[in-house]
Amino acid sequence: MTIDVPTSRRALPQLQPVSFIGADGQPADVPADGLTIPSDRTLLGLYQKMVQVRRFEAQVTHLTRQGRLATYPSAAGQEAIEVGATTALAPNDWLFPTYRDSASLLTRGVPVTEILAAFRGDWHCGFDPNEYHTSPAATPLATQTLHATGFAMAAKLKGEDACTLTFLGDGASSEGDTHEAFNFASVWQTPTVFVLQNNQYAISTPLREQSNATMLADRAAGYGMPGLRVDGNDIAAVFAAVTAALERARNGEGPTLIECLTYRMESHTNSDDPTKYRDAEEVEHWKQFDPIDRLEKHLRTAGVLDDETAAEITASAEELATSVRDAMNTEAEVDPSELFAYVYANPRANLIAQQGKLEAELAAAAQS
Amino acid sequence: MTIDVPTSRRALPQLQPVSFIGADGQPADVPADGLTIPSDRTLLGLYQKMVQVRRFEAQVTHLTRQGRLATYPSAAGQEAIEVGATTALAPNDWLFPTYRDSASLLTRGVPVTEILAAFRGDWHCGFDPNEYHTSPAATPLATQTLHATGFAMAAKLKGEDACTLTFLGDGASSEGDTHEAFNFASVWQTPTVFVLQNNQYAISTPLREQSNATMLADRAAGYGMPGLRVDGNDIAAVFAAVTAALERARNGEGPTLIECLTYRMESHTNSDDPTKYRDAEEVEHWKQFDPIDRLEKHLRTAGVLDDETAAEITASAEELATSVRDAMNTEAEVDPSELFAYVYANPRANLIAQQGKLEAELAAAAQS
Amino acid sequence: MTVTALTTAEDVPAPASVTMTKALNQALRDSLAEDDTVLVFGEDVGRLGGVFRVTEGLRKEFGPERVWDSPLAESGIVGTAIGMAMAGMRPVIEMQFDAYAYPAFEQIVSHVAKMRNRTKGHVSLPITIRIPYAGDIGGVEHHSDSSEAYWCSTPGLTVVTPSNPADAYSLLRESVASEDPVIFMEPKSRYWMKDKLSLPVQTAPMDRAQVVREGSDVTLLTYGPTVRTALAAAEDGAEHGLSIEVIDLRSLSPFDDETVSASVRKTSRAAIIHEAAQFGGYGAEVAARVTEANFTHLSAPILRITGFDVPYPSPKLEEYFLPTAERILDALESWDWEL
Amino acid sequence: MTVTALTTAEDVPAPASVTMTKALNQALRDSLAEDDTVLVFGEDVGRLGGVFRVTEGLRKEFGPERVWDSPLAESGIVGTAIGMAMAGMRPVIEMQFDAYAYPAFEQIVSHVAKMRNRTKGHVSLPITIRIPYAGDIGGVEHHSDSSEAYWCSTPGLTVVTPSNPADAYSLLRESVASEDPVIFMEPKSRYWMKDKLSLPVQTAPMDRAQVVREGSDVTLLTYGPTVRTALAAAEDGAEHGLSIEVIDLRSLSPFDDETVSASVRKTSRAAIIHEAAQFGGYGAEVAARVTEANFTHLSAPILRITGFDVPYPSPKLEEYFLPTAERILDALESWDWEL
């Protein structure tokens, strides 16, 4: 006589990352149950966004080097995830991004100045989250995974058709909050998609010193949650996987963990020096897996992209770059009184007094 | 062309909990690779300890009801884990227990008064951890899993032959610290054994609202750590599994997670009212899986235990109970100056001054 | 924001003996009934009704979609509450004991306190975090901390604590209704305190202190569990001819400078009393700001009568650690009254 | 415990220009060399040498078994350090920015601070937790917090902070050697500050404050990043005939009452300056205890010149938030000097 226990369970995800378009632009043919390659029309749209996003990252990184922004963490190399995952969202869904995910904000429609406000030092979050259904980009690692879970729980309780999608990094996956979010989401069966951007590094710390797992997607099994690993540089795979996960979420089938295998092509931020911890060869090696190159090859082979369209796309990207430069040329006005304006909904005497002092100080300074 | 990834990995543990002796005392025959049933001689020793430990728990619970101890969390029903896992340790290994694990302290040789000091309100930890190679019982859930990991890391760095074993509950498994401990232990390959006592409840919260996993042992895979589920009411299985995990640890093969399926037979502590959240039938149901009954049947069938030995064992347990009563009859002296004695190694003026005040106050009170 | 009583004047029941636990429970019940966006979740708050029975019966009455047991993880509880609040809900969550709010420290300090400011007011987080605090209940280690100083030194948080059943009801209703996140600290040793009361009741606004006993010689400032201690000291003091005014601060952050300064200017002497350790405790802020605002009116420095600068002790030593009425009177004697 | 210099007087190198970063780096190097039980680990402290380069070169010199990169989890870092310390090691760990110490809050407050007391002194935890703190570096959100109040109000912790390279070296050596756990707060904006110095250097004991400029009219009490600000104010004040004494507290917990009271009794006026918000900030403790001990010697209340009671702002607003020399002098003017 033994204790009754379940006799079946969800298996670990397949080892080979899901991939539709190989690094050489040829069919990769590593499918997964229920996933199909997006139409070429969809892929063309995604291609255009990736090109724009890359141009955006390059332009911002350049401005940062010039000292126009204090700091900037670029997602260069990770465009397929930023664009693929974000595009799969419905407008009513909510995105919970991190500091690395400016490209997702751009994809979500947040204006450039509002995205860059934080990095230019204007204000911590430059946009209204409610307007774009997008949470402020989280800096304290992994904390946003819980916000995404809670938001989805509320949507579920209210019977609203809204899913949440949150990005997190391989480094952030080690934080306790990630575990708690996976667990809460699975116990509560919230409509949440966890997109883990495994870009191999947490600042200088390589994946092998971050985790001893065969793959991070294996974590999902321990929560009774479906997990999946995709080639994060194949936007067809990312888009398909996220779309399917969102569909499951919408159908009340709960959360999904999607690990996207990718590589951080740039330094952690502009103030980082990656030569201290990784070889140029490694970066070189990853260039062959570039997400844009492969899609371009695929689209050209498929006859969906010709030189003319490519030129238009490049031009649209250049236009974006110009708008970034323009936006960063006009300094944002800051108003010192705003220091006190938003801390509490209910006004406080000590803040009013301090604001008064500061204003008097500024008035005196203006006099002299 | 696709990204290189490993082509094999550790599988999820078997669904059926490892068990050698069924609830009816008959062979259960759910083995696992590398585990063998302990000798009957060993089992007889374990039996004796379980009987003592159960008597201890009953006696302490009784004293608590009488108000002689402030609070007490009993491990009744979980004796196979408390005794089986702890007995597998070598003297040089370190144990990291929780508030639920007084029975393991007893097994480890900590004297009754020193174990009960915390529950009688004498001092937070009543014993010298270095003497018993046993950490203070942790109350903040899951925090001790990290201490066990760090201790094992130090032992490994020093090349010392010391493993660590830590207990945690099904509830504690939800805390971020548990995740961080699993991850650090596996990345660092520390000689640590995590013994998860899945007793189905965290106070009133049932397992299904704690986790949506098929089993908690499935968590291990996500860390690249071996995981195993055993029938936690079968001490043969617990002892074998922990012994094997300690051997792996000693051989430099890193940590193991062992989930022991069991049931908390008593209330959470004496101040809890379990009728609010579980049926009497459920408790009744679990009685048939009792860890002591089944081992007794097994040992009697095997001819290792006869009435005479059984009587001796009962007598030894009664002796222990008497010593508990005696110990709790003599009130421990507390010295108010000790409030200040151990906070810092380096004495502090503010504490010295406060101690002076308190002593003056007490002297004045003694006068009047 | 004013709290609307759910019952009208006519159907207010006759005063009955009400414990603080019961008052808190009723406040949650009325909040849940009045506003569907109010949610109650946390460890053991559902079926069990909380380890202190503050949420008793609520799951049954409002169903597990409004009141439920969460997995055991405090950062998870606070973090998901943040997400729910972003989605328009008004979560009321419980940290089982205040040492068990510490795992949620980052979520509370880096997000709960800062979200509104970060988003220029676009995202408020109307979350109430209930924390049973302080000692004097014979609890084992980690069950008697007083963590108010941590929360009070964090801009963006509002911190209130009742000392009696009526305030427990009224402050909790207002906290749940507040657009700002509130750390609601419940003095464990006063859970079983009873007062004659008819609920609902509305006491002073949540940001105001209350003079709970008038006096002219000295002002005792305190809150939560030690209000009773201060009142006892005042009683004893009166027998020795000392007229003691007692102020229950109620709102720790913000601090009601007006009420306190008025009293201190009248008495010219004040002491702050709390259970927490002295060094860096909340009493430091009280002493500093009251001195700043009333320096020339003070005839003695503000005394701090508090727990010692050591970790909260085990039950047998609590009596030596906790401020008592005697210790308060002794301390008052230490002043040079001729000053 | 005294720190033994690794080099003897004869081979002390000629004074050179040393940054605080370099001094800290050398302190860690000398500690690692002197005592094999010293371990250095944390996020990016190995190959990269830390985001502020404080641990630069140490992994190479002492190998990855003494200096290494941990997984990214602060509770994990502190929690495993506790286990290592129980096993006889002396871990020196880094929290990358002080808002990132918050995930480790429970381990620090419930264990690091309490283990020794809990075990009647049987288990000491000689852990040094390095925390880069404060702002003025144009950092994005969460990179400029001043968390000292949290640690200082926790009995069991020792909290020190250097304001200059010599103290950085000496205090860190002493912290690592201390049997008590130390929160070692490094003022980020002073990392690149240089002084002419020969290392090793031994400055005042770690529990002592230092008068860094003598004066007779008023005492400015401060620490870490704002020592420089206070000295600048003293310089400016001198031009206006105000003789300002500046004390660098160095040790925040314990507090050096002796040095401070001596100065305050001389000047009869004092102000405490820090970057952190005022309400419940460390300055409250300073104001309260200095007033208590010196009430009759004070001719004015102790001023607190601090950050405002708001979350640390984004870079463009820092200049308005941070106390400046001007703001200090303005505040001093606000006193009624004829009092």
Ligand SMILES: Cc1ncc(C[n+]2csc(CCOP(=O)(O)OP(=O)(O)O)c2C)c(N)n1
């Ligand atoms: C709680 C916390 N700890 C530390 C940091 C400092 N930090 C910022 S980014 C980073 C590395 C994150 O790595 P990963 O999650 O892999 O994301 P990536 O930067 O690679 O996108 C660290 C340590 C932080 N932001 N939050």
Ligand SMILES: Cc1ncc(C[n+]2csc(CCOP(=O)(O)OP(=O)(O)O)c2C)c(N)n1
């Ligand atoms: C961090 C923390 N949160 C909450 C508690 C309060 N608490 C004590 S025991 C307990 C339930 C623990 O359940 P489990 O881990 O399954 O262990 P069991 O009591 O069943 O042995 C809770 C919530 C605590 N001790 N620590």
Ligand SMILES: [Mg+2]
């Ligand atoms: Mg990464």
Ligand SMILES: [Mg+2]
């Ligand atoms: Mg349990």
